[in-house]
Amino acid sequence: MKAYMFGVDVGGTTVKLGLFRTTGELEDKWEIPTNTENGGARILPDIAGAIRDKLKEKDIAPQDVEGVGIGVPGAVLDSGVVNRCVNLGWGVTDVKQLLSGYLDGMRVEVGNDANVAALGEMWNGGGKGYQNIVMVTLGTGVGGGVILNGRILSGSTGAAGELGHFKVNAEETETCGCGKKGCLEQYASANGIARMAAKRLAAEPETETVLRKLPKPTSKDIFDAAKQGDAFAASLVEQVGELLGKACAYVSCTVNPEAFVIGGGVSKAGPIVTDTIERYHRKMAFHACENTRFELAVLGNDAGIYGAARMLL
Amino acid sequence: MKAYMFGVDVGGTTVKLGLFRTTGELEDKWEIPTNTENGGARILPDIAGAIRDKLKEKDIAPQDVEGVGIGVPGAVLDSGVVNRCVNLGWGVTDVKQLLSGYLDGMRVEVGNDANVAALGEMWNGGGKGYQNIVMVTLGTGVGGGVILNGRILSGSTGAAGELGHFKVNAEETETCGCGKKGCLEQYASANGIARMAAKRLAAEPETETVLRKLPKPTSKDIFDAAKQGDAFAASLVEQVGELLGKACAYVSCTVNPEAFVIGGGVSKAGPIVTDTIERYHRKMAFHACENTRFELAVLGNDAGIYGAARMLL
Numbered sequence: 001m002k003a004y005m006f007g008v009d010v011g012g013t014t015v016k017l018g019l020f021r022t023t024g025e026l027e028d029k030w031e032i033p034t035n036t037e038n039g040g041a042r043i044l045p046d047i048a049g050a051i052r053d054k055l056k057e058k059d060i061a062p063q064d065v066e067g068v069g070i071g072v073p074g075a076v077l078d079s080g081v082v083n084r085c086v087n088l089g090w091g092v093t094d095v096k097q098l099l100s101g102y103l104d105g106m107r108v109e110v111g112n113d114a115n116v117a118a119l120g121e122m123w124n125g126g127g128k129g130y131q132n133i134v135m136v137t138l139g140t141g142v143g144g145g146v147i148l149n150g151r152i153l154s155g156s157t158g159a160a161g162e163l164g165h166f167k168v169n170a171e172e173t174e175t176c177g178c179g180k181k182g183c184l185e186q187y188a189s190a191n192g193i194a195r196m197a198a199k200r201l202a203a204e205p206e207t208e209t210v211l212r213k214l215p216k217p218t219s220k221d222i223f224d225a226a227k228q229g230d231a232f233a234a235s236l237v238e239q240v241g242e243l244l245g246k247a248c249a250y251v252s253c254t255v256n257p258e259a260f261v262i263g264g265g266v267s268k269a270g271p272i273v274t275d276t277i278e279r280y281h282r283k284m285a286f287h288a289c290e291n292t293r294f295e296l297a298v299l300g301n302d303a304g305i306y307g308a309a310r311m312l313l
Numbered sequence: 314m315k316a317y318m319f320g321v322d323v324g325g326t327t328v329k330l331g332l333f334r335t336t337g338e339l340e341d342k343w344e345i346p347t348n349t350e351n352g353g354a355r356i357l358p359d360i361a362g363a364i365r366d367k368l369k370e371k372d373i374a375p376q377d378v379e380g381v382g383i384g385v386p387g388a389v390l391d392s393g394v395v396n397r398c399v400n401l402g403w404g405v406t407d408v409k410q411l412l413s414g415y416l417d418g419m420r421v422e423v424g425n426d427a428n429v430a431a432l433g434e435m436w437n438g439g440g441k442g443y444q445n446i447v448m449v450t451l452g453t454g455v456g457g458g459v460i461l462n463g464r465i466l467s468g469s470t471g472a473a474g475e476l477g478h479f480k481v482n483a484e485e486t487e488t489c490g491c492g493k494k495g496c497l498e499q500y501a502s503a504n505g506i507a508r509m510a511a512k513r514l515a516a517e518p519e520t521e522t523v524l525r526k527l528p529k530p531t532s533k534d535i536f537d538a539a540k541q542g543d544a545f546a547a548s549l550v551e552q553v554g555e556l557l558g559k560a561c562a563y564v565s566c567t568v569n570p571e572a573f574v575i576g577g578g579v580s581k582a583g584p585i586v587t588d589t590i591e592r593y594h595r596k597m598a599f600h601a602c603e604n605t606r607f608e609l610a611v612l613g614n615d616a617g618i619y620g621a622a623r624m625l626l
Contacts, residue, residue, distance in 0.1 A: 026587035075601060091489075124569070132468075146568065148461070148466065155568060155569025156445050156569050156602075157601045157602055158569070158601060159565070159566065159599055160567065162602075163566060163567065165599035166563050166566055167559060167597045173368075179600060180600075246480065249480060250479050250560075250563045250564075253472065253474075253478050253479055254476065255567060255568060256467075256468025256472040256475075257468075257469060271338055284493070286475045286491060286493075287493075288388060288470045289472045289475075291466070292399050
């Protein structure tokens with residue numbers, strides 16, 4: 001194993017990069033803009049350029065670099081080919097071969113961004129010490145990543161860990177981003193929680209709650225109010241916890257991980273999130289997986305670069 | 314790889330044994346009774362005796378045997394230790410070490426019976442040609458097995474693939490064998506389907522159906538009637554298909570297999586079973602896994618011995 005490695009997390013607006021020692025220490029991290037013009041043709045050359053510049057700056061020889069791990073927002077096949085990344089403008093793109101070519105044959109490993117973040121949390125975050133975790137990311141949507149025996153499970157079409165698209169409500173009339181209706185992320189993402197709150201506030205005009213004082217209560221407002229004892233906000237938190245606890249119970253009966261790691265913006269509300277989900281999970285899981293642990297993610301936006309680098313180990 | 318291997322499937326009443334060539338051919342199969350007296354203390358010695366007798370009968374030297382694979386009805390840890398088998402009378406039992414000891418150090422691999430059957434179907438049955446399948450067994454209960462990259466996924470406490478205990482009905486008043494309420498197997502096992510039919514027949518006294526002529530319609534009666542155009546029976550089949558299709562959609566969003574293999578007594582009704590489940594799965598699965606295949610199991614009671622032997626390869 002060589003001394004250094006890079007972890008790269010490609011987002012729709014910025015690319016995050018990290019220079020790591022292969023022993024695990026993050027030596028440096030920085031960002032470059034994501035250039036999505038011309039079908040994202042500049043993205044990989046820009047990343048290669050940023051890596052070359054960093055090597056020069058730090059006086060590191062390319063032969064001391066183990067490789068580059070890269071997480072991208074799309075389905076990734078085991079070959080390192082990305083099926084399509086709408087946010088980047090990419091069609092089918094052989095990221096592994098192309099980026100390696102731009103870096104004179106340097107080793108490249110590619111993963112889906114949500115899966116890569118899960119691997120990062122397992123390596124150096126909320127899932128440290130476990131080898132089998134499922135990460136659930138409660139952000140704009142609900143994402144997920146399945147790590148088994150320390151490795152990402154991609155699935156046969158790159159769709160493993162898409163927990164946000166569990167159908168949980170047959171009565172839903174609004175359409176999810178995926179094109180179907182009643183997906184978990186329509187209720188348990190930051191947007192979904194705010195949407196549920198707005199609907200219930202309108203449907204229950206008699207209920208008193210501090211949330212009425214806010215023009216558009218966010219997921220953060222709801223968790224804050226629940227922590228301060230607002231009964232309506234607390235009942236929303238229970239609803240979200242029940243949906244997620246049930247979904248996690250399904251996941252437990254399928255892959256039976258050691259722990260769930262809960263991340264994303266919503267998880268910043270802290271233990272109230274994991275405690276509520278865990279309580280419902282325990283109630284609904286098969287007895288042999290009742291005691292699965294629930295941990296908070298800790299790496300935040302750095303999970304991607306950690307996990308990307310970890311793919312090389 | 315040596316020339317021969319044994320696959321053993323331990324049930325509560327009989328132990329099935331198979332002598333295989335390591336190239337995959339089943340040379341011979343037979344059964345012995347399961348002696349559950351004295352906490353099942355005779356079961357492993359009896360199996361060792363049956364294997365020795367077969368080697369003598371076939372004039373095969375022990376050094377030409379790759380090993381013995383064995384499936385047991387209980388949770389199996391990766392170490393080959395069985396956590397408990399209620400049906401056999403076993404407490405925590407180191408099956409791998411004990412059986413190997415009775416066979417002069419022969420290699421032994423141990424798996425849970427449902428997982429082992431899934432591996433058998435992948436190797437030589439309905440899942441042939443795939444490396445990533447989930448088997449759903451619709452028998453007395455609803456069992457399951459997850460095979461990823463050609464290997465059994467046991468899970469951190471041996472509970473991977475326990476799809477029968479997905480909670481699908483929060484209103485259920487009867488208790489499942491697992492101790493909780495509203496489990497998939499209370500509706501989609503052979504017993505569960507018959508139970509649902511009896512409830513609906515009582516609740517809908519005006520509905521005409523050929524099932525009323527039977528004292529206690531079984532799952533087979535219901536599928537037979539549906540195939541002959543009985544509308545009530547067909548609506549029961551739809552209910553079961555919807556529950557299973559939805560459960561499989563959750564599994565798809567978690568591990569994203571290439572195919573589901575549907576087995577167990579209920580699956581003997583044929584393509585009506587897989588077609589109905591597949592239709593609902595397609596409707597409810599995330600778009601990237603909509604086209605997951607549905608296959609019928611073909612090995613029947615032999616799946617266990619096939620899969621047990623396959624663990625050695």
